[in-house]
Amino acid sequence: MKLDDFPKIFSRLPGAMPAWHGAVNAEELRSLCEQVMRGGGKLLALWGGDENGEYALHVVLVAAPGLLALTLPVSGKHTTFPDISDLFPAADRMQRTVSDMLGLHPTGGDHRKWLRHAAWPGGEHPLRKSFDIAATFAAGEDGYPFIAVTGNGVHEIPVGPVHAGTIEPGHFRFSIVGERVLRLEERLGYKHKGIEKRFEGMTLEQGARLAGRISGDTTVGYAWAYAQAAESVTGTVPPPRALWLRALFLELERLLNHLGDLGYLGNDVALAFGFAQFWILKEDLLRMNGELFGHRYLMDRIVPGGVAVDVDSAGLARIGETLRHIEQNVAALKDIYDEHAGAQDRFLTTGRVLPELAAQLGLTGLAGRASGQAWDAREQFPCTPYDQLDVQMATHRNGDVAARVTVRFEEIAESIRLVRLILERLPSGEIRCALGDAAESRLGMGWVEGWRGEILVALHAGENNRIRRLHPHDPSWQNWPVLEHAIIGNIVPDFPLINKSFNLSYSGVDL
Amino acid sequence: MSYPSLLLQLAQNALVLLIAPLLLGWTSQCRAWMQNRSGAGVLQPYRNLNKLFHKDAVLAVNASALFRATPYILLACMWLAAALVPVLATGLPLSPAVDVIALVGIFALARVFISLAAMDIGTAFGSLGARREMLVGFLAEPALLMVLFTASTISGSTSLITIVETLAHKPFVLYPSMVFAAVAFIMVMLAENARIPVDNPATHLELTMIHEAMVLEYSARHLALVEWAGALKLLAYTTICIALFVPWGIAETGNWGALPLAVAALALKLAGAGAGLALLETLSAKMRIFRVPEFMGTAFLLAVLGLLTHFLLETAA
Secondary structure (H helix, E strand, O other), X not given: OOHHHOOOOOEEOOOOOOEEEEEOOHHHHHHHHHHHHHOOOEEEEEEEEEEOOEEEEEEEEEEOOEEEEEEEEEOOOOOEEOOOOOXXXXXXXXXXXXXXXXXXXXXXXXXXXXXXXXXXXOOOOOOOOOOOOOOOOOOOOOOOOOOOOXXXXXXXXXXXXXXXXXXXXXXXXXXEEOOEEEEEEEEOOOOOOOHHHHHOOOEHHHHHHHHOOOOHHHHXXXXXXXXXXXXXXXXXXXXXXXXXXXXXXXXXXXXXXXXXXXXXXXXXXXXXXXXXXXXXXXXXXXXXXXXXXXXXXXXXXXXXXXEOOOOOHHHHHHHHHHHHHHHXXXXXXXXXXXXXXXXXXXXXXXXXXXXXXXXXXXXXXXXXXXXXXXXOHHHHOOOOXXXXXXXXXXXXXXXXXXXXXXXXXXXXXXXXXXXXXXXXXXXXXXXXXXXXXXXXXXXXXXXXXXXXXXXXXXXXXXXXXXXXXXXXXXXXXXXXXXXXXXXXXXXXXXXXXXXXXXXXXXXXXXX | OXXXXXXXXXXXXXXXXXXXXXXXXXXXXXXXXXXXXXXXXXXHHHHHHHHHHOOOOOOOOOOOHHHHHHHHHHHHHHHHHHHHOOOXXXXXXXXXXXXXXXXXXXXXXXXXXXXXXXXXXXOHHHHHHHHHHHHHHHHHHHHHHHHHHHHHHHHOOOEHHHHHHHHHHOOOOOOHHHHHHHHHHHHHHHHHOOOOOOOOOOOOOHHHOOHHHHOOOOOXXXXXXXXXXXXXXXXXXXXXXXXXXXXXXXXXXXXXHHHHHHHHHHHHHHHHHHHHHHHHHHHXXXXXXXXXXXHHHHHHHHHHHHHHHHHHHHOOO
């Protein structure tokens, strides 16, 4: 499917990633979505905007040429837009969020609220420009209508949002018979912080810091996506060394999270030995980051226009040395995980998402690749420096916890290879350039394959280099609903393991 | 009954109460060492108990008297069980009461109360935990009884004292039946004490818990008592294991001179047991809950094999 196959409404957006933008009407929106779906493409993000009473719905699709951003003006008395959740089931929660935040409603699908709990009443829409950011409301009742499963011996277990351990808040409603799960329904939104509203009116520099804090474990991914978006609206091209350093940071972040997750997966089957070993390796990497780059999680190291910190040859040698150590240990630990009958018994066939279901529901990122969904923006839509690194994506077809473990191991190996290439070929020169001026009402998009999956940051520029509207999109939007399917037929005590094997972000979707 | 033996009984009772958390702390410390961690130290369980006793208890509004009384009943049961097991000497005032079937009964009593208390509040996790505890319990009890019967048939008595005296003070005989019984007992011990691979005492994942799910609603002094009772239960099982399978070194009735040696032997055996438990836990992962019946079935089978081995091989001689 080439760009020529689509209606001639698209114009190329400047920037590192292949992205096109076009205005559509309601019919065109649906027909384009259908065309992309039939062509094997997918939905990436959906959000709404308010330009002083003029509303718009934005939909970003991934097709063969790259990103297609569609803007549908929504006006008139009935602020409705066409429902696309029948084409892309992942759109469901995004549409409900648009309803909650902007008061634009889909014509079909699920009409229950999503992000709104009881902090503001149903008639208020925080992302409307007319909404007073200082307004306070008396807390009401949440009264969320869960779908009840009835039958002989069926009962419910409500879990969270306060858990026995220190983890992010989310509510999980299990309908079970004995230990077997018939249905799981998630209720998120407990970490809603009003990030999108907070972005409005920020300068491009201020926004960079907030973008790095949308989901703490993906700070590099978001910072890079934001930087791409900011560079797109200002027409800035960062120096080559900065781009290579960004890729270095992104791969280090991937390593950090994969090491941590593999440790946690060991811990969840009570293999505390694996937990301790992987976390020692993660800590080695964190300390290296702290010493070389001034922040253990590399927060604020990527800035619009380049990167904030350079590395000298001694630092490069240090990275190489740490990686060698990690590589050796991970190889030994992989053998232990692979050979451990108890752990493999827990991993294999647990929380299975078959490739057909994954494709239908739009499972993305790491979890998608473990279910045969071969999408990796680093390989398929490589920006500098990935276009020179020949990224090999890791895929698996089993779609169970074991597959997600295997993909993590393989991605660790690939990331180590990529970092070595980066260390070898890192160009010299400047690491940062000044950001140009943003053209008003220009849309800029950043698209980065973070460790969890693809991150999109869409930036609508306002006047005086300020942000008019910014939508950060986490891959967890696509994957949370699939988790509800992954648990069906499994037993209740396996849920934490399945959940951990996806390891989705709460903060990234609660916004 | 003499005063010295009464004194010794009281000393043994106080000793088990005081060293129970130490065994738990030692096991955790060994686990930490085996996993390349520095660990919190062997005294950590005491610090936890101290912390919990200084907190204000929070009770659910619908908690009944049963819920409040259970921690005390639990501690009393486990203390009694741990105190009954002959750890230092035989021939103490409580010795006639040390019947192995009664011991299993005491553990069952505690299980009934903790399960009832877990369901008392009406939270999903309490009943979840109680249900799983009962699943483990009803499979573990027969296996435990079979192990004890094997030992009983060797000594011709269900009195633990007689069993220990038979095994410890007769000329050294290796009983193959006791090897089967020992493996079965260790499996039961792991299950009954909520250890890996059956349960994970360190988990924070409420959906996977068995024992912890039942005590989620307890806080402060109640939780302290529950945890102390847990430590006593582990000690009781460890000392039963020692009494049945490695009783050598225990002081005979009236032999006061053997006491120092008995104390040293006990300390050594407990340290070894704690390290062994830590090793087992480090090497294994937690099994799926529906594998537990297979695990306990294997324990029962081994115990029966032990009994059969005894009748087939050992009685003929």
